[in-house]
Amino acid sequence: xxxxxxxxxxxxxxxxxxxxxxxxxxxxxxxxxxxxxxxxxxxxxxxxxxxxxxxxxxxxxxxxxxxxxxxxxxxxxxxxxxxxxxxxxxxxxxxxxxxxxxxxxxxxxxxxxxxxxxxxxxxxxxxxxxxxxxxxxxxxxxxxxxxxxxxxxxxxxxxxxxxxxxxxxxxxxxxxxxxxxxxxxxxxxxxxxxxxxxxxxxxxxxxxxxxxxxxxxxxxxxxxxxxxxxxxxxxxxxxxxxxxxxxxxxxxxxxxx
Numbered sequence: 656x657x658x659x660x661x662x663x664x665x666x667x668x669x670x671x672x673x674x675x676x677x678x679x680x681x682x683x684x685x686x687x688x689x690x691x692x693x694x695x696x697x698x699x700x701x702x703x704x705x706x707x708x709x710x711x712x713x714x715x716x717x718x719x720x721x722x723x724x725x726x727x728x729x730x731x732x733x734x735x736x737x738x739x740x741x742x743x744x745x746x747x748x749x750x751x752x753x754x755x756x757x758x759x760x761x762x763x764x765x766x767x768x769x770x771x772x773x774x775x776x777x778x779x780x781x782x783x784x785x786x787x788x789x790x791x792x793x794x795x796x797x798x799x800x801x802x803x804x805x806x807x808x809x810x811x812x813x814x815x816x817x818x819x820x821x822x823x824x825x826x827x828x829x830x831x832x833x834x835x836x837x838x839x840x841x842x843x844x845x846x847x848x849x850x851x852x853x854x855x856x857x858x859x860x861x862x863x864x865x866x867x868x869x870x871x872x873x874x875x876x877x878x879x880x881x882x883x884x885x886x887x888x889x890x891x892x893x894x895x896x897x898x899x900x901x902x903x904x905x906x907x908x909x910x911x912x
Contacts, residue, residue, distance in 0.1 A: 657682065658770055659708035659715030660699075661728050663690040665850060666741070667718035669748035670774055675699060677751070677773045684708045684728075705729060714767050721859060737763045738784045740791040741775065744851035752776045758787040789867060796864035796878050798835065799857055802898060803881040805836055806905040809843065819844055839899045846903075848896035855894035857901075858885035 656679060660671045663685040674681050675697050682700045683691050684707075691701045702708035705728045709715045716739075719725045736759060743753040753775040757764050764771075764780050771778040781787055812822045823840040826832060842848070861882040868875040884904050893900040 656680075656714070656769060657712045659702065659712035660684070660718070661705050661708060661715060662718040662720075662724070663694065664718065664720065665745050665853070666748050668694065669745055670716070670718060670753075671699060672697060673749060673751050674770065674773060679770065679773070682708050682712055706732070709734070714770060716770075720856065735760060735763050736784065737767055738787040739767075739771070739778075740787050742791065742794050743775075746851065747776075748774075755779065756781060756787040756790045758782055759784045792860055792864040792867055795857065795860040796875075799861050799885065799898070800877050800881045801833075801835065802839075802857075802901055803884050803905065805840070806843070806899075806902040809840070809902065810905055839897075842897075843899050843902045848893070848900040848903075850895060850897045852898050853894065854885060854888055854896055854898040854900050857898035858882065858889055858894075861885055 658674055658679050658681050660667060660674070660681055660683045663671065663683060667685075668690070671681055671683055671694050675694070680700075681694070681698070682702045683694050684702045684705055685691055688701070691699070695701060702711065705715075717725055717728060719728060738756075738758040740756050741748075741753040742756065747753050751773055755771050755775040755778040757767075757771070757778055758781045761780065764778075768778065779790075781790060809819045809822065812819045820841075823836065823844075826836050826840075848854075861878060865875060865878055865882060867873075868878070884901050885898070888894070888896075888901045888904045891904065893903060
């Protein structure tokens with residue numbers, strides 16, 4: 656199967672590399688052409704436009720930043736569309752361990768499943784288009800709230816005279832142990848925010864999740880507060896850092912209080 660790929664940011668590049676490693680022919684396109692060079696070195700072909708890629712390939716995957724970027728790349732020429740946002744960041748993308756949240760035509764899902772099974776450890780089919788995006792927003796909203804609480808806990812531990820590294824060990828052995836705390840905690844304590852999932856995208860998803868809450872009359876005060884912290888982080892120039900950089904905002908708030 657020949658797979659097209661539109662968008663070679665952190666996630667798009669990692670997924671395309673994974674597809675190449677697993678024997679797929681891959682044709683890529685990116686607005687900044689130089690981002691295609693590393694993929695070409697590993698066997699990918701470059702398409703001159705999104706339309707050229709789509710015409711050439713059996714299926715084409717888009718991994719673009721937001722609705723505006725997606726609409727700028729895809730025209731209304733007809734065709735079949737499978738919604739398939741993913742849960743996971745850079746490292747799971749590199750190793751094919753994403754969780755795929757598919758929705759749309761079941762026949763198209765069945766056609767794409769061989770590629771989806773390489774990209775992810777599990778693909779869900781969630782029904783009509785829109786359900787995949789909703790599930791993604793709910794997941795990322797929960798993740799954003801957790802990251803803020805985790806940041807507050809690290810600061811509180813240190814201000815109380817505890818070693819936050821010991822807190823990480825205690826958390827990892829208890830009922831709220833999770834890969835995010837285990838993976839992000841040590842780098843946060845080193846003020847290392849190399850982007851696996853950029854903070855600006857986390858804040859965008861918080862905003863969209865809150866809008867979904869508005870539509871459904873769901874009160875979300877914790878998510879709203881978390882969104883404000885991410886917005887503050889963006890205002891401080893941390894938007895291109897990993898979303899765990901919200902820790903810097905929490906540290907400053909505690910200092911000033």
